[in-house]
Amino acid sequence: MKRIWLFCMVAILSLVAHASAFRAREVMRPCFVTSTTTSFEISKIAFNDELTRVDAVFYGAPGDLAIISSATVLRAGNQRLRISEAEHLSIDGLTMPESMPQSGKMNVTLIFPPLPAGVHSVDLIEPDAHWGIYGIQLTSAEPYVFLPDFLQAMAEKKAEEKPLQDKLSAGKSSVNGYIFGYDTHYPLDIRLEIPDPFTNNTYAKTVKCKADGSFHIEADLLANTHVRLSLNKASFDCLLIPGEETAVYIHLPRVSMAQSHLLESKYAHSRRLWFDGAAEAYNNAHAIKKGTSLQSSSLLQTVTADLDRSSQVYKNVQKNLRVQDADKKLMSSISSPEVMAYLKLRMEGAIAQAERAKSAHGYVALELNSTLMGEDILSSIVAPYKGSAVLVDLWATWCGPCRKALRLMPALKQRLSNLDIVYIYVTCPSSPEAEWNALLPTIPGIHYRLTEPQWKSLCSTYQIKGIPGYFIIDANGKLQNTHIGFPGLDVLLKELQQALR
Template identity: 25%
Template sequence: MRKEIITSMALLAALTSASAKNKVIEDPSLKFSSTPVLGIDEIILGDTATTVKFSIEDTPGKTFTIASRAALYAGGQKYAYTSCSGITPDMATAVPAEGELHFTMNFKPVPSGTKTVDFKESESDKGWSIWGIHLDGKKEKVDVPAELRKQKLDREQPLPAIVPSYGYAEISGRLLGYSTDMNFSVSLTSTDMLTLNDETVDCTLSPDGSFTGKVMLCATAPIYLNVGEHRIELLASPGKSASVTVSLPGISEDNDRDDAKSIWFEGELSAFNDEYNSLDDDVTEKALYKWDFPEFKSSGIVPFKEKQLKTLNLIKANIDSDKNLSSVMKNYLKARTELAASINIITAPLLYRNMTQGKEAEVPADYYDEVISMNAFNNKFNAYTSMAPRLAQLTVAIARNNEKLYNLFKDNSELIPQLTYAQTVAKQFADFTPVSDEIKEAIKGNSPAFADKLFEMNDEVVARIEANKSKTGYTVHDLDENLKGADVFNNIISQFKGKPILVDFWATWCGPCRMGMKTIEPLKQEMAGKVTFVYVSGVTSPKNLWQNMIPDIHGEHFYVTAEQWQTLLSQFESQGIPTYVVVDKDGNVQSKFIGFPGNDKLKEEFEKALAK
């Protein structure tokens, strides 16, 4: 018995001694995290491992992947990943229902006395990174210029009038705490009012952390300043300039810092942007009732509408009671939140139909009454919101569903009616269809604010169609429309036997398809003459658009009937596109991929086929 007691005491002493050697840092300060969703809860420094406890906060159900090549870096040395719990590296993991996921990663031990380490998923600029993680317990500090610390802004300054006029908004600024070893980009994102495409342009980032960039706008509108994956929303105006100073530790650690303010604005609309970026979620549309898909599907649209209105009223009460908000911001937030709630209620029947595979929602006669009474569409502040470009589209949808709702748009600001017509014309250009002289005259009358831009877009389409006529490097092949079953695919590949073939099933409207084509381009050049690249599309792609896209896609092209398209997708059990099929030199299917598998995997397949 005495021996057992002594042995137990010795074990306890050993464990206590080992524990004492471990240093624990809770909520470590850091220089910058490339993403706002990844945080560090705790670091344990031991003799055999450095353990990092991570947390991810994001939308429930959203997936992410942490690479097994992730490592810690300090003093020019790499400390590799060894094991983890809570996730499986290199495999997608979904954020749970509560919106927060915790996991632990172990790395080779960093030397005692190390003051800071970096976490990187990759030594390149791909993947998540966190720089300057403090192991010494100190807080990361930045020097905020005195003029910003003492800055006083007039938050009651009215917003500028909305006058459609194209011009560049110039955005410059400084990243406090930046160092050249941080490999992330700074960019600006805006929404093209005519095409509704989000357009992102890179800023020029200097070694001292200063940056400059510009975006084309047609009126005062919200844009995003992207610092890594952090998105800072601000209003900008064409022909005007603004400056944004960002504390990198501040936006990474959010309100855990004593100096909670981390973004400062100067120049055009600085007071508004400063106030907007200091808001709590409970006064914005973020606090509106979220879709609960199982409940929505089972209970219908009326309970959803009631919860939308209930949370809307709570948000408006929070806005009214907040004494720190300017009257300008209060009016803006009310307009923005009422508009978001109205759009959610109006589009609920359509969403219900999509979720129930075509079943129509029961819409009571009084379903839209609150929306009509609220009349959120005619608030002048709508033009300053990110929803403004899509209001024109909504007008068309409403016209099909409810005359009373459609009438709400009749007294709308001048911008929306002009935009409605301009977007209809712009859609023709997306399909490579120039406008006639008659339509040009109609544009001048129906959309004068956008006429010059539409004429410029028309000239670009005409020039591109003409340029396409002289392009080479692609071939269009005819396929017998009467072919059925396995004969369809066999006829497509028959003339290319003797070399490995990559068959790419794609569509003109498929963003991932086009991204895959862009990514594979270096591999195509490397494999030129060794592998044949075949592209197959069908009637879901407008033929005129398809004909004007393929001159820039070098390879062999086929345009198949609707029946043949379905036959091909069924043959390869594809639930979506892009779908890729690798065929060996003898015409045998070697492998298939739904979604772009990456250049490394495709090269491996090509080399395997060439070696046969």
């Protein structure tokens, strides 16, 4: 009996010591460098010699199924540690997945093999859903970022915020960005969202980051304009001046963490942006303010008639890739020289983009404003092609019936080659981006890649319960027919002909 008692005591002490060792190596709300998701955030990472435990908060719409891929890994240096267990998440849907509660968030846990010795940060990567959290710190400190001395001097500089001259002036504005904390192992999607005076909406331009963390992007402007610059899921607003250059120095970890649910309170007011050049005092003053509302120039309201005429000309040039006689007549009625100069800048850009698409085997991939939802998605996609019939094909790279139908499209296009028809292909994030890009040259036409919320919203609005799906848009821009599943070449042929009547 005494031996049994001693054995039990030793076992209990061993478990206590083991648990203590486990708790001793844990980080609450670890800092990170950048993230390509807003639906998953790490609340704690704990590790010992036996396993690595990642506690997280999973965000989503009520009713969403909690599923994660078995290909999910922790990348630690050169090693990729594959997920072994999960709590409250179904791996590959092999067990009955839980549903997202009404709160829109749920606590989940991922279990991985033990981390190799000497690792200071890891990346959590979910390849099937195409998201990752990069540079996750294994200590309580934020990621180390070297900041040059002149940034400290810039932060201490009390520049007077003088009133900016607001006037109509067409010109290109340049943004030279310098990202501190960037690593070439991190994917980084840099987007500049620009208000469009022609549509009262926004359009986006993208650029790749150089290995040294720098980038350059330009915007055509008609007046002082507030734009939004996004780096993966983090974003900030700034003011650009036509014809001027703006430099922005970005602390990537702080910019990312300031927009994290779990770390926002700690980093929302941290210094993370430094501006130089045009409107530097204004931008630096607003860079540390939370919730600043940045409005478009009110001067555009003084030239609405000219903007309406310019908008029609621009749409025609996007469609025809040249200025026709009707466009020239409309342009002659534009009274504002600034609006005319701006229109010419935009037309030159549209034609250049089309020429690039033509040289890339007849396809073009366009960006859609990520805030558009429901009916606005379809109307925005087809708006430039009023007067033409439009076939919108909803597809995915992994969809066998979609791929089979795509192989039949050249025959349809050949039979309708004498008619004014635009072919648009819309896919969702479940199509692996690399595979999607590889397929684009084989699918002539106009391509869009929607966000997950946009795809769900579009399908819900039009009751699309499977793919391939098709919309036939008539020459007046109205939805004429909808199909779920490939209806056959003869049906599409007849309906597209009808759409032009």
